[in-house]
Amino acid sequence: MKTQTRLLGVAAALLALGAMAFGAMEFTIKRTPKEGEVIKYKLKAELDLSGTSVTVTGNVIEKTLKVEADGKYTIESSQSDSKVTFGGQEMPVPDQGADVSVYNALGELLETRGPGAENPNARRISNMNEFVQPAKAVNVGDTWSKEIKADEKTGAVAASATYKVEGEEKIGAFDVLKISVNFKETGSDPATLEGSFFLNKADWTMVKFVGAYKNTPFPGAPGPANATFELNRSE
DSSP states (O other): OHHHHHHHHHHHHHHHHHHHHHTTTOBOOOOOOTTTTTTEEEEEEEEEEEEEEEEEEEEEEEEEEEOOOTTTEEEEEEEEEEEEEEETEEEEOOOOOOOOEEEOOOEEEEEEGGGGGGGGHHHHHHHHHHOOOOOOOBBBBBBBEEEOOOOOTTTOOEEEEEEEEEEEEOOOOOOEEEEEEEEEESSSSSOOEEEEEEEEEEOOOEEEEEEEEEEEEOOSSSSSSSEEEEEEEOO
16 A cells, blocks of 8 residues: 555655646747847858749848837838859849838737838738747647738738747857748739748747748749748857
8 A cells, every 4th residue: 555655755756846847838929129239140052033033142130129018019121242153143232221010919910111112912911920939838740820901001911820839949149939920812813921930939039931832923023933941040
């Protein structure tokens, strides 16, 4: 009987330890931007334009301009040293100026203005690249979704995005949480994205993004194209 009691005690302790470990896996993903914060990335994109391979590289700079009491924040995004390579030739890309985007506390895009916003497909691209935070704490394996409504005024196309917590990783000095995204527009000729965000667990800023786009109306392209994109934190 004593042996059984001891075994039950050990089992109870193991269950408690398992519960503690499971609880430690819970993540409250909530980015709190700071005004004046600057984050820089290296961009590399490979596009297939009607059978022609095109490579785009450059630097992406994001600066937080404003943070409001309700969690809404404003980001200025610009690119520098951009180059495009195709047919064995490399050409510089002229600086197009900065775009300014406003997000709510969950990271949902509310407004974009600037040169990039003038493209009729700008909102479609922005919606594809958007990371929407979960409304509650999540564990590895959990999913959440975002539904996007069509909007003739902004150019948005109806779509849905599903996010999933894949696990924890280490990228350089950063402890990150990998979150996959599966985005698909509705309709007969939808653009799609399958990708992954790697978020710094210390402040939930993005450290890395990789994505495979299909049938996507990229600015400057002669028509919908397939592409792979990668962004890596540089500073």
